[in-house]
Amino acid sequence: MSQIDDLPPLREVIERHGLQALKSLGQNFLLDLNLTARIARTAGRIDDLAVVEVGPGPGGLTRALLAVGAGRVVAVERDRRAIAALEEVAAHYPGRLDVIEGDALAIDTAALGDGPVAIVANLPYNIATPLLTGWLSAEPWPPRWRVMVLMFQKEVADRITAAPGDDAYGRLAVLTGWRAIATQMFDISPKAFVPPPKVTSTVVHFEPRPAPLPCRRESLEAVTAAAFGQRRKMLRQSLKALGVDVAALVESAGLDPTVRAETVPVAGFVALANAWDKLRGGRAPGG
Numbered sequence: 309m310s311q312i313d314d315l316p317p318l319r320e321v322i323e324r325h326g327l328q329a330l331k332s333l334g335q336n337f338l339l340d341l342n343l344t345a346r347i348a349r350t351a352g353r354i355d356d357l358a359v360v361e362v363g364p365g366p367g368g369l370t371r372a373l374l375a376v377g378a379g380r381v382v383a384v385e386r387d388r389r390a391i392a393a394l395e396e397v398a399a400h401y402p403g404r405l406d407v408i409e410g411d412a413l414a415i416d417t418a419a420l421g422d423g424p425v426a427i428v429a430n431l432p433y434n435i436a437t438p439l440l441t442g443w444l445s446a447e448p449w450p451p452r453w454r455v456m457v458l459m460f461q462k463e464v465a466d467r468i469t470a471a472p473g474d475d476a477y478g479r480l481a482v483l484t485g486w487r488a489i490a491t492q493m494f495d496i497s498p499k500a501f502v503p504p505p506k507v508t509s510t511v512v513h514f515e516p517r518p519a520p521l522p523c524r525r526e527s528l529e530a531v532t533a534a535a536f537g538q539r540r541k542m543l544r545q546s547l548k549a550l551g552v553d554v555a556a557l558v559e560s561a562g563l564d565p566t567v568r569a570e571t572v573p574v575a576g577f578v579a580l581a582n583a584w585d586k587l588r589g590g591r592a593p594g595g
């Protein structure tokens with residue numbers, strides 16, 4: 309399939325709107341409509357969801373989302389040059405595409421649209437991690453988003469989906485594993501983009517966990533920051549930064565003080581977060 313709609317080819321759109329890619333905006337455009345359709349289909353059934361897309365650029369993925377049946381797409385794009393190109397797509401799909409010119413970091417993107425949303429994006433690499441941690445940190449939980457399909461540099465995808473014991477296991481994998489089920493779906497070669505980035509990209513599928521293990525997110529972030537701040541050290545050393553009796557903390561969490569952060573599963577960090585709250589006189593949620 310080389311054509312998913314009868315809009316002009318993306319190369320022509322880029323040329324006509326002067327959309328030469330800017331490095332400062334993390335622009336690597338995906339022009340292969342087979343791939344954009346594959347990404348859109350990875351979200352599953354989206355006809356009854358509003359789809360939030362961050363960084364539509366010339367609109368390749370946007371067009372695929374509309375062509376595979378998204379009821380409505382809300383697209384947030386920072387580059388003013390892309391807005392006219394996206395308005396052409398909106399005119400082709402009357403009432404189904406809202407284009408918002410703005411900075412996705414400054415907008416509560418997950419709150420866009422009515423009711424439940426899907427978030428689907430080929431993210432600008434320079435803000436991909438803060439956007440993801442924002443969506444994973446939504447309060448209250450479960451979040452408005454029902455599914456996310458996001459493209460990252462492969463190295464970042466590995467840090468998101470890493471398991472205990474993997475080199476890439478760290479704070480991002482713990483936050484992700486606590487709140488979501490994240491699965492790497494497929495890689496995309498640099499050759500598929502204009503201009504080609506230096507590294508391979510990976511599409512990751514996220515589903516929110518309906519009932520993450522109870523703990524305060526801020527405490528989970530604090531204990532993982534301390535533990536992975538010195539990832540090669542044993543917990544009895546690395547957790548000193550938390551300012552409580554470390555032996556009591558680790559014992560109360562049911563962990564071995566001689567293990568390193570990189571082998572502790574998500575449930576172990578949740579236990580540490582709750583034990584830390586108790587030692588400081590607070591009440592852990594669920595405790």
Ligand SMILES: C[S@@+](CC[C@H](N)C(=O)[O-])C[C@H]1O[C@@H](n2cnc3c(N)ncnc32)[C@H](O)[C@@H]1O
Nearest residue numbers: 333336337338363364365386387411412430432
């Ligand atoms: C990797 S490109 C993806 C473009 C298009 N979705 C595609 O797949 O070809 C990232 C897009 O995000 C946009 N962008 C960069 N920073 C942004 C921000 N802070 N808020 C919204 N969009 C942003 C860029 O202008 C660019 O269009």
